[in-house]
Amino acid sequence: MPDSDLFWRKQRRLTLLLFILWLLLTFVMNWFAPELNELTVFEFPLGFYMGAQGLLIIYLAIIWYYNRRMRQLEAEYGRADE
Amino acid sequence: MFSLTRLQRYYLYYTGCFLAFVLALAVLEQHGMPPRWIGYAFLFFTISMYAVIGVASRTSDVSEYYVAGRRVPAFFNGMATGADWMSAASFIGLAGTLYLSGYQGLAFVIGWTGGFVLVALLLAPYLRRFGEYTIPDFLSARYGGNAIRIVAVVAAILASFVYVVAQIYGVGVITSRFVSLQFEIGVFVGLAGILVCSFLGGMRAVTWTQVAQYVILIVAYITPVAILSWNVTGNPVPQLVYGHVLKEVGRLEDKLFDMPAEVEVRKLYRERADLYAEKIMQLPNSLILEREQISSQINDLKASDTQMKDIVALEKLRREMPHDPDEARARWEESMYTALDRAKPPIHHAEAFPGQDEEQKLAARINFLALIFCLTVGTAALPHVLARYYTTPTVSQARESVFWSLLFILALYITAPAYAVFAKYEIFSHLVEIPIAKLPGWVAAWTKIGLVSIEDINRDGILQLAELSLNPDVIVLATPEIAGMPYVVSGLVAAGALAAALSTADGLLLTITSAVSHDIYYRIIRPDASTQFRLVISKSMLLVVAVLAATVAAQKPGSILSMVSWAFSIAGSAFFPALVLGIFWPRATRAGALAGMLVGLLLSIYYILRVEFDGIPLLGISGLHMAPWFYVHSTSAGVFGVFAGFVTIVVVSLLTKPEPATERFLSAIRQGKHGGGR
Numbered sequence: 001m002p003d004s005d006l007f008w009r010k011q012r013r014l015t016l017l018l019f020i021l022w023l024l025l026t027f028v029m030n031w032f033a034p035e036l037n038e039l040t041v042f043e044f045p046l047g048f049y050m051g052a053q054g055l056l057i058i059y060l061a062i063i064w065y066y067n068r069r070m071r072q073l074e075a076e077y078g079r080a081d082e
Numbered sequence: 083m084f085s086l087t088r089l090q091r092y093y094l095y096y097t098g099c100f101l102a103f104v105l106a107l108a109v110l111e112q113h114g115m116p117p118r119w120i121g122y123a124f125l126f127f128t129i130s131m132y133a134v135i136g137v138a139s140r141t142s143d144v145s146e147y148y149v150a151g152r153r154v155p156a157f158f159n160g161m162a163t164g165a166d167w168m169s170a171a172s173f174i175g176l177a178g179t180l181y182l183s184g185y186q187g188l189a190f191v192i193g194w195t196g197g198f199v200l201v202a203l204l205l206a207p208y209l210r211r212f213g214e215y216t217i218p219d220f221l222s223a224r225y226g227g228n229a230i231r232i233v234a235v236v237a238a239i240l241a242s243f244v245y246v247v248a249q250i251y252g253v254g255v256i257t258s259r260f261v262s263l264q265f266e267i268g269v270f271v272g273l274a275g276i277l278v279c280s281f282l283g284g285m286r287a288v289t290w291t292q293v294a295q296y297v298i299l300i301v302a303y304i305t306p307v308a309i310l311s312w313n314v315t316g317n318p319v320p321q322l323v324y325g326h327v328l329k330e331v332g333r334l335e336d337k338l339f340d341m342p343a344e345v346e347v348r349k350l351y352r353e354r355a356d357l358y359a360e361k362i363m364q365l366p367n368s369l370i371l372e373r374e375q376i377s378s379q380i381n382d383l384k385a386s387d388t389q390m391k392d393i394v395a396l397e398k399l400r401r402e403m404p405h406d407p408d409e410a411r412a413r414w415e416e417s418m419y420t421a422l423d424r425a426k427p428p429i430h431h432a433e434a435f436p437g438q439d440e441e442q443k444l445a446a447r448i449n450f451l452a453l454i455f456c457l458t459v460g461t462a463a464l465p466h467v468l469a470r471y472y473t474t475p476t477v478s479q480a481r482e483s484v485f486w487s488l489l490f491i492l493a494l495y496i497t498a499p500a501y502a503v504f505a506k507y508e509i510f511s512h513l514v515e516i517p518i519a520k521l522p523g524w525v526a527a528w529t530k531i532g533l534v535s536i537e538d539i540n541r542d543g544i545l546q547l548a549e550l551s552l553n554p555d556v557i558v559l560a561t562p563e564i565a566g567m568p569y570v571v572s573g574l575v576a577a578g579a580l581a582a583a584l585s586t587a588d589g590l591l592l593t594i595t596s597a598v599s600h601d602i603y604y605r606i607i608r609p610d611a612s613t614q615f616r617l618v619i620s621k622s623m624l625l626v627v628a629v630l631a632a633t634v635a636a637q638k639p640g641s642i643l644s645m646v647s648w649a650f651s652i653a654g655s656a657f658f659p660a661l662v663l664g665i666f667w668p669r670a671t672r673a674g675a676l677a678g679m680l681v682g683l684l685l686s687i688y689y690i691l692r693v694e695f696d697g698i699p700l701l702g703i704s705g706l707h708m709a710p711w712f713y714v715h716s717t718s719a720g721v722f723g724v725f726a727g728f729v730t731i732v733v734v735s736l737l738t739k740p741e742p743a744t745e746r747f748l749s750a751i752r753q754g755k756h757g758g759g760r
Binding site (some may be wrong): 007008011012015018019022026027030031033034036037042043044045047048049051052053055056057059060062063064066067070071074079 | 185188191192195196198199200202203204207321322325326328329432433434435447450451454455458478481482484485488489492495496499500666752753
């Protein structure tokens, strides 16, 4: 039982961390979009760039990282499914 | 290097086939094939492709029918989810919304992609490990009882039906534009296109058609903007280079916005709005006065020897006047708001949270974030999308397929802002401030359909920016013509828009019918029904719902686009709190979930009704209108609904006794040890 508890705890911690990261990027960062717009990347105002491209790529990276970590966790605790 | 599976090879051939077809049409067009035939060719070719796939995947097996036999690999499930997810609103509407509202429109891009992070982290793996057929299945297994199943079914049907009507409406618009079918006939042609896939093969056929539809829609979306990008910057990858074009647009904006003619036009519109406001204030006298004026004008004309034509025109004007003060108020208010809209100072494309004072800026900022919130939560709660994650073979494939879904969806969402910027550049540099007599042909063509309107309010014979009003749909549909591309590109765009609408409609219809046939009929009314009979019920429900939706769509309900965003709020507040707490909080109880779903659902509907409508004539209710809370628009009603849903579930659960049965259910979906389903 402690083994499976540990698996779930690690999965929950990973989920929570990534969720908080998502929350900060989506809501806190976008709140400051006018300030970000003062900066420029690839000829874009930064705030606009994040909304139009940057955030989307980060979202994809979050899911990619979650999947990778989960595969590792499953291998570690012998949960190769079905 | 890597070898292709059989499926991948099939779809590669299919894509090659489609591209060859487009090229062949392009060649034929050079040799004088009329545009109308190109439209027909696209319609016929794509719908028969879908039909072939639909017939080839026909099935009478329950698991095949509801969840495609759980044999869809992650990559293809991602593609199918992409097509399922991207509707006519994304394909046609998004770039136009970005064109009109600039940075504020990015809320859609962020919200509709950010939601998939929630799906990946909080829902998809658990739903797949549970492994039944529908979302109500999951809620009822977690919390127990039929009451929660019924609430879930009602919410699923409510959200999906509104959405499916919008798709079928979109199909009608596209077919009537591009192959000049009558709107109502177009609606039913589209219906046939939807039914050939879902009727025979259920989820299995829908899945494989959606993959095919994704290919068409993404090619159709990217082609015109890539050509545009090549023409303007010499680089065919618009996403990389439009930062530069955005800067150019900013320069044009600085030049245009403060030109004396523009300022004058905006002032004229403000005066017109004031005039309407005054007339509304003086109802009913103003209406009587106006009718008398026209009547006396007509009498004067009749007394003189003017041409009959002028008199007839005036009489027509008199006939079309509002019949009573209520109608006059409604019509004049609309004209007033249109004029006010045009009188507003234009906003810079990249400016975040624009406004004339601090209060307006704050309201823009709050609404931007509130809309993102509703769209993300709605994305993670719309049953037709979540049901797709039941179809993969394993839990880890379900996780992978969320990644692929987002990747395939991203291809369109990352292009849409570029689309808007390029279209704006074309219009600002080639359309505005030129003589109205010299406007290009597409302006007249789209004015006729009512999606573009121009009015020379200051009578200088030159088109000012404020005199041009574009319907958001026109940006995607007309860009090929705006940039002078051959008609085959327009046909391709129409085929892509059709694919987007049909694929979403398929997924939604299937969700509605499985809610009725599986959740209500099989689970509640007759659990002993044979599998054969369950499919018969399911297929006949499909026909009923499809015809019902087409009938509603044929009425051309007006505010269909805002109805779609309401669907997000409704789905989000009904499902999201109950699903997430159900998975992550063992203490959540049946009573809590039931109360939370009802409170969330009802609060959202209440907020939409009171902010958006003044009364419901059908029920004889009036004087409903209230001021929005914290400036939040009715499209973001879900902010309150979701929050209230969470609070209610927590409070009521803590007040009720814990349920020991949840432990077993939760350890099954979390650990995958005891085998939650198949």
